[in-house]
Amino acid sequence: MTELRRDFLKATALTTAGLALGGFMTASATAPDERPDGHLTAVGRLTDADGQYVLPLLPYDYKALEPVIDEATVRLHHDVHHKAYVDGANKARQELAAARAAGDFALVKHWSRELAFHGSGHVLHTLYWTNLTPKPGGEPKGDLGKAIADDFGDFTKLRAHLIRATVAVEASGWGILAYNVLERRLMVLQVEKHQDLTVWGAVPLLVIDVWEHAYYLKYQSKRADYVAAIWDILDWKAAEMRFAAARSAAV
Numbered sequence: 001m002t003e004l005r006r007d008f009l010k011a012t013a014l015t016t017a018g019l020a021l022g023g024f025m026t027a028s029a030t031a032p033d034e035r036p037d038g039h040l041t042a043v044g045r046l047t048d049a050d051g052q053y054v055l056p057l058l059p060y061d062y063k064a065l066e067p068v069i070d071e072a073t074v075r076l077h078h079d080v081h082h083k084a085y086v087d088g089a090n091k092a093r094q095e096l097a098a099a100r101a102a103g104d105f106a107l108v109k110h111w112s113r114e115l116a117f118h119g120s121g122h123v124l125h126t127l128y129w130t131n132l133t134p135k136p137g138g139e140p141k142g143d144l145g146k147a148i149a150d151d152f153g154d155f156t157k158l159r160a161h162l163i164r165a166t167v168a169v170e171a172s173g174w175g176i177l178a179y180n181v182l183e184r185r186l187m188v189l190q191v192e193k194h195q196d197l198t199v200w201g202a203v204p205l206l207v208i209d210v211w212e213h214a215y216y217l218k219y220q221s222k223r224a225d226y227v228a229a230i231w232d233i234l235d236w237k238a239a240e241m242r243f244a245a246a247r248s249a250a251v
């Protein structure tokens with residue numbers, strides 16, 4: 001794992017831990033810009049120095065996840081879809097600030113919903129890119145491995161649960177392994193859209209996008225085939241780092 005990648009994972013772990021505690025954390029250090037293969041660049045946070053949401057560059061090449069996820073899908077997914085969530089979250093934030101400034105909250109319901117949708121979309125996509133890897137390192141180990149055994153019985157049972165929950169998401173959504181900092185245990189979530197059907201306190205450790213834009217070019221209607229294939233490129237090291245950060249932030 002490169003130094004950059006480690007920084008990136010640490011920052012996203014802390015960011016998600018921060019979310020669970022009720023707000024977007026702002027990282028203090030600036031991640032270095034590194035392009036070891038001419039393409040690879042990463043940004044380790046959801047927001048820039050001014051507090052604007054920003055689209056992180058991918059931590060690997062657009063083609064790096066082939067054959068599981070094709071280049072065209074990654075380009076559209078990251079450059080168009082993820083970017084739209086970043087733009088939407090910034091717009092909602094601006095409109096809510098304008099409403100406060102004007103003392104006019106006629107549209108507060110609309111912009112609150114927009115912030116929940118786009119802000120959650122930005123968070124989950126930022127995690128998604130970093131919990132996929134061209135060089136998977138095998139099953140979760142260490143503290144996360146132990147916690148999985150404690151909370152699910154064993155890794156095989158977690159795998160069965162998470163895969164089935166992910167494939168069975170109604171319409172567009174996510175399968176998520178989370179650590180709940182209020183309950184102090186792991187849980188599998190089946191999230192609809194980006195923000196529905198979560199539990200307060202749940203910090204996402206590993207997320208699988210099953211919106212059609214994540215797989216339809218290559219897999220068409222065969223969502224189960226996509227989920228089975230993506231399982232082999234999940235980066236459990238990333239989940240281990242987020243678990244350590246979330247546990248240290250447990251309340």
Ligand code: MN
Nearest residue numbers: 081209211214
């Ligand atoms: Mn997506």
